[in-house]
Amino acid sequence: MTDLREWRELVSVVADLLAAYVAESRAADGPVLALAPASAVHEELELGRWWKGGMDAAGVSRFLTRYLARTTRLHHPHYMAHQVAVPALGSALADLVNGVVNNGTSIYEMGAAGAVIESAVLDWMLAKVGWSAGAGGVLTHGGALANLTALAAARGAAAPDAWEHGVPGDIVILAAPSCHYSIARAASLLGLGSRRVLPLECDPLDRVAPGAVRAAHEAARAAGRRVMAVVVSACATATGLHDDVHACGEYCRTHGLWLHVDAAHGGSALISERERHWLRGVELADSVVWDAHKMLQTSNLCAAVLVRDKRILESGLRFQASYLIRGESGLGVQTARRSIECTKNALGLKLFLNLAFLGEDALARNVERLYENTRRFHARIAKRPGFTCPYEPEANILCFRFRADDGTQDRIRSRLLEEGRFHVSAAHVSGVRHLRLTVMNPDSSLTAIDALLDRIEALAAE
Numbered sequence: 001m002t003d004l005r006e007w008r009e010l011v012s013v014v015a016d017l018l019a020a021y022v023a024e025s026r027a028a029d030g031p032v033l034a035l036a037p038a039s040a041v042h043e044e045l046e047l048g049r050w051w052k053g054g055m056d057a058a059g060v061s062r063f064l065t066r067y068l069a070r071t072t073r074l075h076h077p078h079y080m081a082h083q084v085a086v087p088a089l090g091s092a093l094a095d096l097v098n099g100v101v102n103n104g105t106s107i108y109e110m111g112a113a114g115a116v117i118e119s120a121v122l123d124w125m126l127a128k129v130g131w132s133a134g135a136g137g138v139l140t141h142g143g144a145l146a147n148l149t150a151l152a153a154a155r156g157a158a159a160p161d162a163w164e165h166g167v168p169g170d171i172v173i174l175a176a177p178s179c180h181y182s183i184a185r186a187a188s189l190l191g192l193g194s195r196r197v198l199p200l201e202c203d204p205l206d207r208v209a210p211g212a213v214r215a216a217h218e219a220a221r222a223a224g225r226r227v228m229a230v231v232v233s234a235c236a237t238a239t240g241l242h243d244d245v246h247a248c249g250e251y252c253r254t255h256g257l258w259l260h261v262d263a264a265h266g267g268s269a270l271i272s273e274r275e276r277h278w279l280r281g282v283e284l285a286d287s288v289v290w291d292a293h294k295m296l297q298t299s300n301l302c303a304a305v306l307v308r309d310k311r312i313l314e315s316g317l318r319f320q321a322s323y324l325i326r327g328e329s330g331l332g333v334q335t336a337r338r339s340i341e342c343t344k345n346a347l348g349l350k351l352f353l354n355l356a357f358l359g360e361d362a363l364a365r366n367v368e369r370l371y372e373n374t375r376r377f378h379a380r381i382a383k384r385p386g387f388t389c390p391y392e393p394e395a396n397i398l399c400f401r402f403r404a405d406d407g408t409q410d411r412i413r414s415r416l417l418e419e420g421r422f423h424v425s426a427a428h429v430s431g432v433r434h435l436r437l438t439v440m441n442p443d444s445s446l447t448a449i450d451a452l453l454d455r456i457e458a459l460a461a462e
């Protein structure tokens with residue numbers, strides 16, 4: 001594609017199709033998702049035909065129409081399944097700009113504007129955590145990679161020689177079984193092995209139990225083991241419930257333990273005066289992970305690793321590549337030193353454009369609206385005969401069951417997915433299967449919930 005006039009036409013064809021797609025999705029005219037067997041989708045998209053090139057404006061229109069028909073419509077108010085943002089369209093412009101400019105931000109000379117914006121949005125996030133001088137961070141492609149990065153820093157602090165000599169046999173991580181699976185993966189990848197993630201005792205809703213950190217720490221010490229990090233969730237992925245960050249933080253500060261707060265999902269509540277109390281004590285952490293692509297409404301991906309002492313982030317990951325960096329640039333930050341990734345998109349632009357178009361207050365109001373709607377949905381579901389909710393939601397994630405057995409929940413969900421009128425997920429709470437809603441779309445309403453519950457009753461009766 002070398003002709004720029006033609007390219008501009010294509011962009012406007014694509015913009016028109018996308019605008020129509022968003023409008024149609026918002027209006028809830030059709031299904032929220034239309035799943036089909038992979039081979040059928042392959043055929044519909046005419047992949048064989050396009051393999052040799054030749055796509056023009058008419059072709060892209062035909063192709064994209066078919067492509068969009070087989071997407072999961074996050075702008076549809078019946079999208080209530082997963083934790084991916086309904087992106088504000090400002091951040092989508094960042095994807096277009098990044099795609100054309102194609103600057104990395106890991107080394108300053110490959111994108112000064114993107115690198116400066118990354119630092120600026122990180123400073124904004126660090127201030128929300130309650131940190132200032134000495135704190136630092138880096139943006140990554142997703143929360144899973146962010147958890148690995150933060151725990152690499154924790155490993156560097158606990159065992160500075162591990163980089164060269166491997167991890168000593170006595171270091172362990174303390175975490176609840178309800179923490180995100182990327183924590184066990186990180187432990188494995190960092191050389192501890194997932195078995196050295198020792199479980200913290202939990203309450204009946206899978207939250208870290210009071211006194212559990214002390215008990216696990218003392219047991220580890222008695223067994224001759226050193227704690228590399230204590231991991232808590234704010235909030236937990238399955239339930240949306242928060243561990244007591246403040247209590248765990250005070251214990252960790254007093255005993256010199258590294259506290260990692262996985263706030264990939266719930267971190268965005270920090271921008272709301274009304275909802276930030278769920279993360280009380282977060283400033284006591286050593287590292288925090290916060291995904292902007294969940295509740296700050298950016299497109300995928302824009303995750304932040306935030307650390308109280310930025311020097312540790314750099315010492316946790318050693319760096320040597322004479323073809324990239326030789327000494328400091330003197331002009332700006334070289335984030336390659338802090339990042340597992342080498343080439344990395346200008347991710348900060350997504351969050352920056354959301355702030356620039358909407359403003360911080362509107363982003364905060366959105367978090368509040370999602371949380372408030374989830375409480376209203378809970379009240380409605382809990383009241384309805386045959387439905388039970390195991391807890392009052394704290395964030396925008398809510399679990400419920402229709403009737404008693406696990407099989408029914410999975411059968412209902414499969415039928416809902418087949419029909420495509422509602423997109424909901426499922427999860428275990430204390431080992432029991434539940435249907436699960438993640439309310440990411442501010443347009444999801446009580447009317448949608450009523451229609452969903454009606455449909456669930458009908459499907460269960462089939």
Ligand SMILES: *Cc1c(COP(=O)(O)O)cnc(C)c1O
Nearest residue numbers: 142143144180237262264265291
């Ligand atoms: C979503 C989530 C993650 C993973 O983040 P990705 O951006 O999907 O990689 C990690 N931890 C928690 C608590 C989450 O909710």
